[in-house]
Every structure is written in structure tokens, then in C-alpha cells.
Amino acid sequence: MKKTLAIIIIGIIGLFFMWYATVYYTSYSKGVRSGELIKFSNKGLVFKTWEGEISQGISGAQIFSFSVEDKNEEVIKKLEKFQGRYVKLIYKERFATISWLGDSKYFIVDVEKEESPHFRK
Numbered sequence: 174m175k176k177t178l179a180i181i182i183i184g185i186i187g188l189f190f191m192w193y194a195t196v197y198y199t200s201y202s203k204g205v206r207s208g209e210l211i212k213f214s215n216k217g218l219v220f221k222t223w224e225g226e227i228s229q230g231i232s233g234a235q236i237f238s239f240s241v242e243d244k245n246e247e248v249i250k251k252l253e254k255f256q257g258r259y260v261k262l263i264y265k266e267r268f269a270t271i272s273w274l275g276d277s278k279y280f281i282v283d284v285e286k287e288e289s290p291h292f293r294k
Contacts, residue, residue: 193271200265201278206237207261207287213252220273223249225281227262239264240275251284259289 208227215223222240229235239262241248252260263283270278 196267196269196271197274199268201268202266203264204266205261205263207259208235208237209289210252210255210258210260211236213256222273222275223252224276225252227260237262237279238277239279239281240277241281242274245282248281248284252281255284255286259287261285261287 206227206229208229211226211228213223213225215221223243225239225241227237227239229237241252243249261284262281263285264279264281267278267280270276274280
């Protein structure tokens with residue numbers, strides 16, 4: 174009985190690690206989005222995560238929510254600096270959300286300041 178219970182527990186733990194490795198290391202898609210950075214904050218009660226939003230439309234009807242991993246300190250500093258400006262976000266999309274990494278499936282890997290198409294000279 175104890176041996177069977179141990180095998181079941183080890184199997185469940187093994188399945189969890191396989192799921193985690195698949196979600197963390199395999200990206201569903203990669204891409205670029207541009208918009209005005211309207212929100213970027215470090216939030217959470219148990220797990221503090223970096224979350225942000227960009228507005229992709231004039232009226233703010235199209236909002237793109239994203240997360241940034243703690244290890245990407247350079248990206249976090251750039252996003253804090255570019256608050257309220259038009260930016261281009263390079264992201265990777267994961268298959269699922271992981272609560273201790275962020276609220277979104279979209280994780281920013283780089284950010285660049287862009288010129289707004291609404292206010293070009």
C-alpha cells in the first residue's frame with residue numbers, strides 16, 4: 174500500500190514538472206505589439222509580479238495586457254522610464270499562465286521607444 178501511494182505521489186509530481194517545463198520553456202508564439210504604455214506596476218499579495226498594459230487604439234478600446242519576469246531587470250527599467258510614451262514590445266506567448274510569474278500569457282522580452290503614429294510630424 175505504501176509503495177503504491179509513493180508511486181502515485183511521484184507520478185503526480187513528475188506530471189507537474191513536465192507541465193511546468195512545457196509551459197515555461199515552450200513558447201506558443203512570438204511577436205511584436207506597439208502602443209502607448211498606460212500602466213506598469215509591481216503587484217500581488219503572495220507573489221509580486223510585474224504587470225502592464227498598452228493602449229493600441231486612439232480611444233483605448235484595444236488594451237494589450239502583459240507580464241515581465243523579475244529576472245528581466247533591464248526591461249523593467251525601460252518600461253518604468255517609458256511610462257506614458259509610445260513603445261514597441263517584443264513578447265513571447267506561453268500556453269498558460271503561471272501565477273508566480275505573472276497574470277498574463279504574454280511575457281515581454283524587450284522594449285523599444287517608438288514614435289507615435291498619431292503625432293508624426
